[in-house]
Amino acid sequence: MEKVLFALEVEDGWPPVGVEGVWCEKVGENFQLKNVPFFIANIAAEDIFHAIPDPVNDHVFEFEIVKESGHSVIWLMNNIDLDITEFVDIVKALGCSYEEFSQYSLAAIDAPPEVDVDQLNEVIDKFEEKGINFAFPVWRLD
Structure with missing residues (x-):
């Protein structure tokens, strides 16, 4: 590599x-x-x-x-210093990988094509309501 x-x-x-x-x-x-x-x-x-x-x-x-691999990318920004341990645990359990760039309160999530998109959307919606910002620079899940 x-x-x-x-x-x-x-x-x-x-x-x-x-x-x-x-x-x-x-x-x-x-x-x-x-x-x-x-x-x-x-x-x-x-x-x-x-x-x-x-x-x-x-x-x-x-x-x-x-x-294209079929993978999607989700960017997360935690400007409110919210404990997102639950979010990380759920997305990892769904089969996503999670990388953090803590210096800038950022995370990048890799969502493989086999992820349950309904469950993923549910957890994203839940944390968006709490004030976490998300961006979807590559979204291939349907």
């Missing part, structure tokens, strides 16, 4: 970083994403994508999805 660095467009201070490194495996001339991104939109875990890192700084500025 190797880290692939994606250049991020920062606007009004967001995202709080200019580059995100994600773990990938080489698949021929392409890459397969092996973790859930915090700031890279339009790509999910296990997607196979084509990208040519910039020869000067080795950052990816553009990519093309070659094969």
